Amino acid sequence: MHEHHAYVDLPGHALFFGAALIGTHAFKQNITGGAFEALAAGTNDSLAVPNYEDGSNGWLLDAWGANSANVYDVDLRSPSMHDNTRGIRLSGNIKPAAGDPQILMPRKLRQKLYKSDVLTAEVNATATNNQAFDFLSYFENLDGAQQRLMSWAEIEARAVDTVGIFVGPTAGAAGDWGATRALSADDDRLKADTSYAILGATSQLRCCALSITGPETSGRRITMPLLPDENETAGFFLDLSERWNLPLIPVINANNKNNILLQVADPNGATAPHVSLVMIELG
Numbered sequence: 001m002h003e004h005h006a007y008v009d010l011p012g013h014a015l016f017f018g019a020a021l022i023g024t025h026a027f028k029q030n031i032t033g034g035a036f037e038a039l040a041a042g043t044n045d046s047l048a049v050p051n052y053e054d055g056s057n058g059w060l061l062d063a064w065g066a067n068s069a070n071v072y073d074v075d076l077r078s079p080s081m082h083d084n085t086r087g088i089r090l091s092g093n094i095k096p097a098a099g100d101p102q103i104l105m106p107r108k109l110r111q112k113l114y115k116s117d118v119l120t121a122e123v124n125a126t127a128t129n130n131q132a133f134d135f136l137s138y139f140e141n142l143d144g145a146q147q148r149l150m151s152w153a154e155i156e157a158r159a160v161d162t163v164g165i166f167v168g169p170t171a172g173a174a175g176d177w178g179a180t181r182a183l184s185a186d187d188d189r190l191k192a193d194t195s196y197a198i199l200g201a202t203s204q205l206r207c208c209a210l211s212i213t214g215p216e217t218s219g220r221r222i223t224m225p226l227l228p229d230e231n232e233t234a235g236f237f238l239d240l241s242e243r244w245n246l247p248l249i250p251v252i253n254a255n256n257k258n259n260i261l262l263q264v265a266d267p268n269g270a271t272a273p274h275v276s277l278v279m280i281e282l283g
Contacts, residue, residue, distance in 0.1 A: 018053065018056075018141035018145060019138075019139070019141065020138070020218065020220055021136065021147060021149060021222050022137050022221060023135070023136045023137075023209065023221050023222055023223025023224075024045045024046070024223075025041070025042035025045050025132065025134050025176075025208075025209050025211075025223065025265050026041055026042065026047065026132070027040060027130070027131060027133070027265065028040060028123060028130070028131050028175070029130045029175045029267070030128055030129075030130065031125060031128070031129050033124075033125060033126050035124060036073075036075065036124045037123060037124070038120065039121040039122060039123055041121075042176050042265055045221065047118060047120065047121060048116070048117070048119070049114060049116060049117040049118070049119065049137075050142050051116045052139045052140070052141060052143075053140075053141040053142065056139070056140035057112065057139075057140050058112070058113035058115065058137060058138070059112060059137065060110060060111040060136075061110050061137065061240065061248075062105050063090070063104050063105045063133070063134065063135040063136070064103045064104055065101065065131070065134070066092070066099055066100060066101040066102070066131075067094060067098070067125055067129050067131050068099050068129050068131075068268050069099075069128075070125055070126040070129055071094060072126075072129070072131060073089060073091050073092070073123070073124045073125070074089075074092065074104070074121065074122065074123050074124075075087050075088060075120075075121070075122050076090075076120070076121050076133075076135065077122075078114070078120060081111075081114075081117075084120075088111065090105070092104060099206065099266070100206045101132070101134075101206060101208045101226065101227055107243060113137060129267075130175055132208040132265060134208060134209045134223060134265075136222075136240075144218070145220060147250070148216040148217075148251045149247040149248060149249060149250060150197060150247050150249050150251050151247045151248075151249065152238050154247070155249060155280060155282065158283050159283075160280070160282065160283045161280070162279070162281075164278055165183065165279060166186050166274070166276050166277075167181055167183060167185065167186055167276075167277060168181065168186050168275070169181040169210075169263055169272075170270055170271070170272045171264045171265050171268075171271040171272070171273075172265060172269075172270070173270045174269070175265065175266070175267055175269065176265060177263040177264070178263055178264055178265065179263070180261040181261065182257065182262075183252075183257045183258075183260035183262065184257040188257070190254035190257055191254055191281065192254055193253075193255060195251055195252070195253050196252055196281055196282065197249050197250070197279060198237060198249065198252065198277055198279050199236070199237055199238045199279065199280060200224065200233050200234045200235045200238065200239075200278050201226065201234070201236070201277050201278060202230045202275075202276045202278065203233070203275050203276070205226070205272070205273040205274065206227065206273070207271050208226075209224070209225060209226075209266070210223060210264050210275060211264070212250060212260065212262055213263070214252060214259050216250065216252045216253065216260075217250060222250055224236045224237065226264075234278050235278065237249045262275065
């Protein structure tokens with residue numbers, strides 16, 4: 001088994017170098033319709049699987065999608081997966097309303113990712129629709145990635161108080177990521193020299209993808225959907241960590257609040273979802 005390198009955040013709480021949680025956004029506006037067509041990776045995203053370390057693993061943990069107006073099919077495939085024709089083909093509806101994102105993968109299913117593989121993401125839907133498709137991957141040991149990720153057990157042992165921090169990013173008009181907005185831009189209440197775990201987020205509006213990037217994410221994008229059911233999103237990373245028994249909850253230090261950047265992307269264009277990050281102060 002490949003040995004992770006670790007540093008100690010507090011006595012007895014090791015955080016691993018090399019572990020990485022990475023979100024990918026794919027989209028197309030004004031699709032042709034009637035047949036499968038390619039989705040493009042969002043700005044600074046890539047459909048290529050990173051060259052993670054030998055002896056370690058990479059997994060697709062979750063996937064979700066949204067269409068601006070109608071039902072749709074998406075697929076994610078590669079030469080290394082089951083087949084390179086349709087691969088993982090998934091169907092999405094528009095309940096409760098058009099444009100609402102929905103989780104598309106079974107809760108207890110993860111798909112192995114093959115290092116340096118190039119994925120293809122596609123959609124088949126109604127002409128002129130806008131489509132988004134997002135997926136979240138985990139890599140046990142990715143050279144250069146030193147994300148600060150913890151398990152719920154570690155966080156619960158250090159939990160002090162829960163806090164909700166409002167951030168107001170706006171999605172890009174053409175389905176891509178919008179402008180970055182700092183964690184401190186709208187609601188600057190975090191305590192200096194204090195660590196906080198990001199459990200998830202709630203939102204006034206549904207939105208296909210929320211991205212968190214900063215020093216503690218090793219500059220990689222960690223994403224989650226803003227779903228119709230707030231109960232699914234408020235503890236999104238907590239639930240993901242519990243489901244897979246892995247350290248999948250992002251932890252940040254308040255001193256980096258100006259460098260923790262949030263973005264959103266949505267097929268409906270310049271959505272302004274009014275996000276509240278659900279966080280726990282750590283002692």
